[in-house]
Amino acid sequence: MIRMFLSGFACLGFIALSAMFLIWWERKISAIIQNRMGPMLTGFHGTLQPIADTIKLLLKEDIAPAGIDFLSWWLAPFFVTVPVVTAFVVIPFSSSWVPYDLNVGVLYICSITSICVLGIFMAGWGSNNKYSLLGGMRSAAQIISYEVPLLLSVLLVVMESGTLSMQGIVHAQEHGWFVFKPHLAIAFVIYLISSTAEVNRVPFDIPEAESELVAGYHTEYTGMKFAMFFVAEYTNMFIVSATAATLFLGGWQGPFLPGVAWFLMKSYFLVFFMMWMRWTLPRVRMDQMMSFAWKLLTPIALLNLLISGWFMLKV
Amino acid sequence: MGEELIVNMGPQHPSTHGVLYLELKLDGEVVLDCVPHLGYLHRSMEKIAENRTYTQFIPFTDRLDYLASMNNNLGYCLAVEKLLNVEVTPRAQYLRVIIAELNRVASHLVAIGTFAQDLGAYATPLFYAFSDREKIVELFDELCGSRLTYNYVRIGGLSGDIPPGTDKVIKDFIKYEYKQLVEYNELLTHNVIFLARSKNIGILSKELAQAYSVSGPILRASGVRWDLRKDEPYLVYDKFDFDVCVGTVGDSWDRFKVRLDEVTQSLRIIEQAIEAIPEGNPVSKVNRVFRGTGESYLRTENPRGELGFYLVAEGGFNPYRCKIRSPSFSNLSVLPALIKGLNISDAVCVLGSLDIVMGEIDR
Amino acid sequence: MAIFLYIKKFFISVYSIFLGFRVTLKNMFKKSVTLDYPLVKQPMKERFRGMVDLIPPDCVICYQCIRVCPTAALELAHVTKEDKKKEITKFVFNAEFCCFCGLCEEICPTDAIYLNKMYEVVYFDHQDMLSIDLMKADKYKFLNEKNPSCKI
Numbered sequence: 136m137i138r139m140f141l142s143g144f145a146c147l148g149f150i151a152l153s154a155m156f157l158i159w160w161e162r163k164i165s166a167i168i169q170n171r172m173g174p175m176l177t178g179f180h181g182t183l184q185p186i187a188d189t190i191k192l193l194l195k196e197d198i199a200p201a202g203i204d205f206l207s208w209w210l211a212p213f214f215v216t217v218p219v220v221t222a223f224v225v226i227p228f229s230s231s232w233v234p235y236d237l238n239v240g241v242l243y244i245c246s247i248t249s250i251c252v253l254g255i256f257m258a259g260w261g262s263n264n265k266y267s268l269l270g271g272m273r274s275a276a277q278i279i280s281y282e283v284p285l286l287l288s289v290l291l292v293v294m295e296s297g298t299l300s301m302q303g304i305v306h307a308q309e310h311g312w313f314v315f316k317p318h319l320a321i322a323f324v325i326y327l328i329s330s331t332a333e334v335n336r337v338p339f340d341i342p343e344a345e346s347e348l349v350a351g352y353h354t355e356y357t358g359m360k361f362a363m364f365f366v367a368e369y370t371n372m373f374i375v376s377a378t379a380a381t382l383f384l385g386g387w388q389g390p391f392l393p394g395v396a397w398f399l400m401k402s403y404f405l406v407f408f409m410m411w412m413r414w415t416l417p418r419v420r421m422d423q424m425m426s427f428a429w430k431l432l433t434p435i436a437l438l439n440l441l442i443s444g445w446f447m448l449k450v
Numbered sequence: 451m452g453e454e455l456i457v458n459m460g461p462q463h464p465s466t467h468g469v470l471y472l473e474l475k476l477d478g479e480v481v482l483d484c485v486p487h488l489g490y491l492h493r494s495m496e497k498i499a500e501n502r503t504y505t506q507f508i509p510f511t512d513r514l515d516y517l518a519s520m521n522n523n524l525g526y527c528l529a530v531e532k533l534l535n536v537e538v539t540p541r542a543q544y545l546r547v548i549i550a551e552l553n554r555v556a557s558h559l560v561a562i563g564t565f566a567q568d569l570g571a572y573a574t575p576l577f578y579a580f581s582d583r584e585k586i587v588e589l590f591d592e593l594c595g596s597r598l599t600y601n602y603v604r605i606g607g608l609s610g611d612i613p614p615g616t617d618k619v620i621k622d623f624i625k626y627e628y629k630q631l632v633e634y635n636e637l638l639t640h641n642v643i644f645l646a647r648s649k650n651i652g653i654l655s656k657e658l659a660q661a662y663s664v665s666g667p668i669l670r671a672s673g674v675r676w677d678l679r680k681d682e683p684y685l686v687y688d689k690f691d692f693d694v695c696v697g698t699v700g701d702s703w704d705r706f707k708v709r710l711d712e713v714t715q716s717l718r719i720i721e722q723a724i725e726a727i728p729e730g731n732p733v734s735k736v737n738r739v740f741r742g743t744g745e746s747y748l749r750t751e752n753p754r755g756e757l758g759f760y761l762v763a764e765g766g767f768n769p770y771r772c773k774i775r776s777p778s779f780s781n782l783s784v785l786p787a788l789i790k791g792l793n794i795s796d797a798v799c800v801l802g803s804l805d806i807v808m809g810e811i812d813r
Numbered sequence: 814m815a816i817f818l819y820i821k822k823f824f825i826s827v828y829s830i831f832l833g834f835r836v837t838l839k840n841m842f843k844k845s846v847t848l849d850y851p852l853v854k855q856p857m858k859e860r861f862r863g864m865v866d867l868i869p870p871d872c873v874i875c876y877q878c879i880r881v882c883p884t885a886a887l888e889l890a891h892v893t894k895e896d897k898k899k900e901i902t903k904f905v906f907n908a909e910f911c912c913f914c915g916l917c918e919e920i921c922p923t924d925a926i927y928l929n930k931m932y933e934v935v936y937f938d939h940q941d942m943l944s945i946d947l948m949k950a951d952k953y954k955f956l957n958e959k960n961p962s963c964k965i
Binding site: 737 | 825826827829830832833835836837839840846858859860861862877881882883912913914915916919920928
Binding site for chain 1: 463465479570571572573577581638643644794796
């Protein structure tokens with residue numbers, strides 16, 4: 136019991152720290168890519184900037200626009216944040232550092248993170264703003280359709296390792312990371328693309344789409360509610376990267392350094408890659424994105440699953 | 451047929467380039483109808499011109515198309531010179547060509563950057579474009595002491611000669627910019643997402659473009675070979691060797707590409723002009739008094755199209771009437787015809803490719 | 814054959830995205846083009862047009878600057894003494910009207926009026942901006958104290 140409480144608090148602390156670090160890091164990476172300096176004033180190279188931002192957001196007035204659907208507007212940030220936080224339950228930081236190693240870990244993480252779409256849609260619906268509504272609609276369509284190739288690529292990992300437990304999958308990669316096997320490499324690429332869409336990042340940031348929908352579903356949110364969306368976005372990014380690191384890159388396994396270090400390095404590298412992608416690529420259009428998911432990613436993932444499944448049976 | 455949704459895009463919207471207000475009628479995400487509303491930046495420039503002397507109005511022309519102030523200054527001064535038959539020294543003419551082309555490069559860079567931004571390439575191309583533009587702006591700062599509202603061209607010349615060493619700075623910039631253009635091509639022009647977003651979006655046919663009297667890169671992207679620098683040469687443009695860039699289809703990508711190609715052509719003109727600057731005195735003193743009668747219309751090729759100044763003088767120190775034909779106004783008028791039936795995303799893309807400047811539309 | 818074209822197109826697409834990544838990667842190692850602004854400031858250019866300033870003894874009270882000013886930002890009044898010497902009674906600059914075009918500087922026959930290099934012009938009181946007495950020597954002292962870097 137105490138252990139569970141402790142790990143819960145540790146996870147919450149980690150989420151807060153990680154989100155803050157990622158916000159700072161994103162700003163720094165964008166600055167480096169764009170030949171700028173980024174935040175420089177607060178702390179060493181602006182390291183304290185997220186804290187300053189948080190304080191600012193905490194002190195801000197919580198404005199509720201007129202004509203909102205109060206319940207869904209009020210609950211939406213929680214519906215986005217809570218699943219992201221609970222997803223940490225099965226993330227294996229090292230061989231022993233895991234809050235609770237469920238035997239259906241992969242299934243759990245996939246199902247719990249897809250609850251986010253509910254919160255996003257509630258935010259879009261409840262805000263009484265046309266841009267938010269469009270953002271919410273787009274996000275519902277996007278996340279649901281990218282769930283399919285994502286799960287298909289995860290399924291391959293499960294087939295390969297023969298277990299749904301996250302720790303079990305890590306142990307199955309003791310003799311070589313899954314990403315080095317050709318069929319799983321394809322699955323990895325599909326996973327990366329669809330998880331980018333899952334967390335609404337460029338090139339699939341259609342629900343937010345700054346130049347079209349102002350800020351999409353969180354246009355009307357201010358203060359701490361906005362901060363919750365923000366934290367959820369960055370934590371979600373970490374979750375999908377951590378999952379990818381666990382499923383394909385051998386999790387906490389690696390020589391010399393302790394497991395936690397390896398795990399964090401791998402996850403943050405993937406996060407870095409997502410950020411790099413954000414600051415490089417333009418945004419795709421809604422229908423293009425949908426046709427990309429259904430006409431390209433899903434068939435490839437299915438085909439990949441079929442062929443590798445056939446090989447597995449034969450061998 | 452679903453329920454229609456009316457969305458007010460602007461005047462405060464990240465991608466309406468200033469204070470444009472588009473009233474969009476949507477069916478889902480498809481634009482059924484679009485009504486642009488103007489006037490949020492109206493300063494009654496034409497009336498101001500009637501109450502100022504010819505020289506005094508030059509700073510106001512800076513505020514028309516604030517991304518290409520030099521070209522506006524130049525257009526106005528050329529119109530006044532035509533009206534009052536003012537002589538201009540050859541050195542001033544060459545320097546005018548150089549600054550006008552440099553400003554065209556700067557303006558097109560902003561257009562490229564903001565277009566990419568509208569397509570969702572978060573800020574990176576915009577910052578690259580702005581850091582290139584910064585070099586031109588620094589140069590202009592050196593020439594005239596300001597970074598946006600230059601007020602450099604005077605009736606009958608320029609406000610000051612270029613400082614020594616400027617030609618080397620310009621040559622260095624040209625070399626640097628050629629390298630940068632490769633980067634834009636790699637980052638944007640042939641990027642698959644960029645192509646998917648802008649190819650065949652908002653196709654403006656030749657006939658429609660001419661019917662709406664669209665001008666500048668947008669007209670040329672539709673395949674009409676019309677460039678005032680070639681067809682109706684003013685200054686000393688007829689002495690330089692450059693191509694008129696035309697597009698084939700007239701879609702958003704063509705408009706983008708034409709701008710990118712025009713940067714190259716402008717650099718070519720500057721290269722030739724800088725080699726051939728004659729000696730002389732380009733400076734025209736401010737305290738010269740201009741008055742006269744008559745009327746003149748002169749159009750110049752601005753980065754955004756044809757900028758025309760129609761001036762009527764009745765002997766006073768100030769014009770009796772000044773009419774400004776601003777390119778962005780005509781270019782914007784084609785927007786509703788272009789975006790009917792497209793998505794919101796595409797509407798933003800088309801608007802970005804038109805590259806309007808509100809200061810010029812509202813005047 | 815269509816399938817080959819499709820595959821070719823696919824690889825070209827991937828390559829184009831790769832090119833974009835290469836550009837941004839290259840730029841990661843370039844030096845920053847911006848400055849750490851409030852701590853490091855760019856020196857202003859020789860011809861920079863900042864706030865309007867005056868060297869009172871040089872002024873010959875010709876009223877040319879008043880006449881040329883497009884926005885009527887300058888206000889000048891004078892009295893003629895018995896020995897026919899003119900003396901300025903009022904020379905006021907309205908920073909809110911000013912469009913910093915520099916025409917007054919250009920037209921001044923004695924270079925008495927000029928635009929200095931101040932660019933961080935912030936006043937606490939709106940009224941202070943409307944009538945800056947150009948005859949006073951310490952008219953921009955307040956600004957200078959706040960921004961030692963752009964001292965004139």
